[in-house]
Amino acid sequence: MDEGDVYAAVGEDGFERLVAAFYRQVPGDDLLGPMYPADDLAGAEQRLRDFLVGRFGGPPRYIEQRGHPRLRMRHAPFAVSPAARDRWMALMTRALDEVRLPADADALLRDFLGQVATMMINQPG
Template sequence: MVSADFFERAGGEQTFRSLVQRFYDGVALDPVLRPLYPEEELEAAADRLALFLIQYWGGPTTYSQSRGHPRLRMRHAPFVIGAAERDAWLRHMREALDSLQLPEDVATPIWEYLRMAAESMRNSHT
């Protein structure tokens, strides 16, 4: 978890909600990622990701209060996540992050975390 100071420098909750919304705008049209989300899950998945990122980057702990420990690998285990899924996820995250035009000292650590998280979710070598 990161400090509240970073969260504020990043722009607070609105920054992370915007990041996630822009990310899911891409996911909704992506032939690799879209099949992983039933229609009724897109909005709920976006909310969960936003709450997780808000908490991780120093904001309110709403995610843990409502869902418990993140257990990201366990929560993603039912989905086949290989190189293609990782790369598509990162492509949409990169586009979403770039669209926010955050200062480099904010964008870089967020991107480094997202790259690490995407790789750690891989559970297939396809």
């Protein structure tokens, strides 16, 4: 499976369930909770969902609304230490385990998310 085929396999519903399962854990997380906008978690959820949908072959809503992702730059305001990266992936891994996407799409997403999360690290520790 190529990255561009993931959306066809998973659908809007799959991305919606995945990102919802991730954000459900955010407010209660001691490390990540304080980093996210408490008054706009629904907006944050939509931004991540739209980004992933567009990145994996779905409608390009993220780019239409937010422009070029420039993810490292957009994460610069947040202290992404290796521990924060690992916590983010722990929440995302739990979300992936919960929503049970088709195996090939699941593997591709885990790999991609882990790599991008590592790229977001901008603090020593």
